[in-house]
Amino acid sequence: MGKITLNHITKIEGHARLDLEVDKGKLIRCELGSVEGSRYFQGLLKGRAWNDAPEITSRICGICSSAHGVVSVMALENAFGVKASEQTITLRELQTIGERIRSHAAHLYFLALPDYLGYESAIQMAPKFGKEIKRALRLIKIGNDMVTAVSGRVMHQLSTTVGGFTKLPKQEELDDFRKRLTDAKEDVFETAKLIASLDFPSLDSDTQFFSLNRKKKYAVSYGDVKVGDEIFKQKDYLDVIEEYHEPHSNCNFVVKEGKSYYVGALARVNNNFDLLSDKAKNFCKEIGFNVPCFNPFKNNLAQAVELIHYWEDTINILNDFKVRPEDIAKFKVKESHGIAGNEAPRGVVWHEYKIDDKGKIKFANVIAPTTQMLRNIQDDIAKYVQIMLDSGKKKEEMVLEIEKLIRSYDPCFSCATHFLKVRWH
Amino acid sequence: MAKPKVGFYDITGCQGCLLSVIFNEDEILDIINAVDIKEFRFIMGEKYDGPLDIAFIEGAVVSKEDLEMVKRLRERSKVVVALGTCACHGNIPSLRSFNEKNIEYLKYDKKNEKQKDFGEPSPIIKHINVEYCVSGCPPDREEVKRFIKEILLGKTFYNYQDPVCRECKLNENGCLLDHDKICLGPLIKGGCRAVCPTSGLECYGCRGLIDDASFEDYFKLMKEKGIDPVMVKKHMETFAGIEINEKLKGTKWEKLH
Structure with a gap:
């Protein structure tokens, strides 16, 4: 068969490339990498004012700008010793959940579903699946409106800041969401049923699941980190994970003790199953979705389960939530060091800053979820390609299957540094 | 058609x-x-x-x-x-x-x-x-x-030419410059409905300079407030840095870093 190069993988966020080399039916090389132009965020931040960090880092990615913006604020709070109020924490969670609802709905319907229904794109799907596309747009709209109500804009947050919010959402807006969410019940469950009806290929990822973990609440923001049976503090992240570079890629790879790990919806569901909402758990039971689940394709199913969870959880939050006037917490900018992790739609994102006594950033480190999942995707592709080679699959079919596998991870190569070019060598 | x-x-x-x-x-x-x-x-x-x-x-x-x-x-x-x-x-x-x-x-x-x-x-x-x-x-x-x-529809689209401050005033916001924020509103084209200052965030200049932007006045104002001009320039460079640095060529702020 020789070589395969998938040169610009489409229907993903950003640009990537895959190189495969096959000799006598055996895969001998599998290299996945980003071909996104580098923007050097960490270097850009050096010498700038501390409060520029959330503004600049939210531009890492349009689809998960809230995850970056919020975690940037949290890392700065950890640096300055600011304790966010209960109201601030809840509002940040609502912003993060809103982004997750729009991201999951967009990914499931526009990027993943065409693969399973045999369409080239959601645009080609539209004539026959108009009802489904409209449902997706309604869910995206609710998510977008939540992000806008809390953070001031649909992306690249405005009011979310260190110590609280420069402008608070109006109670009427939140009440309106509670009603709209309640009315969206059918959209949420029809989505979950549709995704559960898909024929997911079989594959077992040799991996460990990595996510945030709180004692009483399903992973959104805050909390410790759980990987396998271990729990560690966010500030110790670099004792646990390690970045390294492979020459074929514009972005780094990340491992834990030399081994790849899994971040994203499947990791969150596997690690926090007991904390899912009642309706989400019931749905898993009904469709026979058991954890731990090691099939990377079922990340799409985990996203659907999360849609139910976040929908129910948000209604519960909003039932008891009354916005009260609150000033931004007082704090002193000082020489300091802060670290925070947050769950982006596609997995944990890390921000770390060192600030000097004048309030200037002297060091910044950002590790996006796609950087962390890259090695796991590469390992899964190698395993899946060998299975397909052994069963005598044609090259064209294999390329489609590889793209489907990559897409199931919901990677975002803008964050990681763009997607699939496969080169078969 | x-x-x-x-x-x-x-x-x-x-x-x-x-x-x-x-x-x-x-x-x-x-x-x-x-x-x-x-x-x-x-x-x-x-x-x-x-x-x-x-x-x-x-x-x-x-x-x-x-x-x-x-x-x-x-x-x-x-x-x-x-x-x-x-x-x-x-x-x-x-x-x-x-x-x-x-x-x-x-x-x-x-x-x-x-x-x-x-x-x-x-x-x-x-x-x-x-x-x-x-x-x-x-x-x-x-x-x-x-x-x-x-x-x-075959019409010509025109960009908004007035500064961000115009829409900001129409939104009845207080001025962030009064709070010693490096807000670029007076220098930058609006059309954004002044969404940032309306939410309490100073303008970073994402729509580029208005035709008659006065750097002289802006740097003077920042000096009066005691804000480090280097930080002002860094703020200006965030979104429309190429255009702004071009305008600052040959001025006393060119080499400010």
């Missing part, structure tokens, strides 16, 4: 501009039906290399590949739209030009060496003529919608 052939493209950026098109949730299906979308890499797998009536491009030119793509799109398209601040002004990708000493190029990475050799990152409009610039980081969804409507 045949539907116009339209393509949506992205070079180096965050894809937020293309999302600003899709995120018109109530109108996007009508937009898709009104045109013949030939390419939209973010949501379509298809490849097309034929003529286009309208090409929307987001992102900044940071590499040879980016440059080849925008040049080829120019050759193929009747109308090219630079969408968003990266395409119109260079935005965050071009920040590295003002931060060379802080950028650690990945020495072990040949591709990044090539990117460095390519030269300074720059907006699309530096390399090709475009018919329209729709700036903003992100572009305003309402403005994107209005833009698409007007060009499909």
